[in-house]
Amino acid sequence: MAQYAIIAVIVLSIILVSLILLRPSVTTAQGGKMLAFIAFFILPIVATVFGASIHLENSKSTQFCLSCHVMEPYGKSLYRDDPAYLPAAHFQNHRIPKESACFSCHTHYTMFGDLTSKMRGLKHIYMYYLATPPPKLTLYEPFQNRECLYCHAGARSFEETTPHNAMQQQLADNSMSCITCHNKIHDVANLDKAKPWKGPAT
Amino acid sequence: MTGNASRLELSLRRSAYLLIAGLIVQGVTLIWAHPASFLLFMSLGGTLVLAGIITFLIAIVTH
Numbered sequence: 242m243a244q245y246a247i248i249a250v251i252v253l254s255i256i257l258v259s260l261i262l263l264r265p266s267v268t269t270a271q272g273g274k275m276l277a278f279i280a281f282f283i284l285p286i287v288a289t290v291f292g293a294s295i296h297l298e299n300s301k302s303t304q305f306c307l308s309c310h311v312m313e314p315y316g317k318s319l320y321r322d323d324p325a326y327l328p329a330a331h332f333q334n335h336r337i338p339k340e341s342a343c344f345s346c347h348t349h350y351t352m353f354g355d356l357t358s359k360m361r362g363l364k365h366i367y368m369y370y371l372a373t374p375p376p377k378l379t380l381y382e383p384f385q386n387r388e389c390l391y392c393h394a395g396a397r398s399f400e401e402t403t404p405h406n407a408m409q410q411q412l413a414d415n416s417m418s419c420i421t422c423h424n425k426i427h428d429v430a431n432l433d434k435a436k437p438w439k440g441p442a443t
Numbered sequence: 444m445t446g447n448a449s450r451l452e453l454s455l456r457r458s459a460y461l462l463i464a465g466l467i468v469q470g471v472t473l474i475w476a477h478p479a480s481f482l483l484f485m486s487l488g489g490t491l492v493l494a495g496i497i498t499f500l501i502a503i504v505t506h
Contacts, residue, residue, distance in 0.1 A: 244473055247473060259463065265455055278503075281496065285462055289488070296473070296481040
């Protein structure tokens, strides 16, 4: 919705700028000067600032991540009919929002991380368009437990079950990784061996 | 006076062309959900819009 509001601002700005371009004499009157200031200064700034904010928000969407073909297998891994697939179990059971599934577990990736992560994002675009992405994709850094604990910490089903109750401290300080035990993540190399899930019955 | 007015008009035209080009880039990239669209929005669209705004400000200050 906000996206269309900004597109409307852009269209309005283009119309007003075109009007002044066709009839520059309108700027001689006081009202025309105000109109020029709004069209040439205020509206373009509004469009740029809010447009950038919308782009940033859109980049959290599952559709955005999967728009690069190298991410397709990772998207397919969300649709495996096997609860051992950790992303699939979270995605299919609404433990994470479907519309921002990737971002839910990769919160500090590219644009949302530090400067190094942002530079990696630019490198990804370079690799995508001008070079060849590596055949096997890996995370730059070990997966952090904070991504899991953001939801699971404090949950009774997590804290009162064995062996989680005995290793709270190690999980909190990351000395023991969640994926040491929950180790079937995207597993894209074996995707074809798992039965696909066709999605919810409608 | 006429020379000044025509110089202002010329600067406004330059500013308008830059702004229209930048705004069109921004509008198109807003309806395209892809990592490259954000990059184009900021690098190409943002640069053109910024150049248009600066040209406009310089025009109204100097003429």
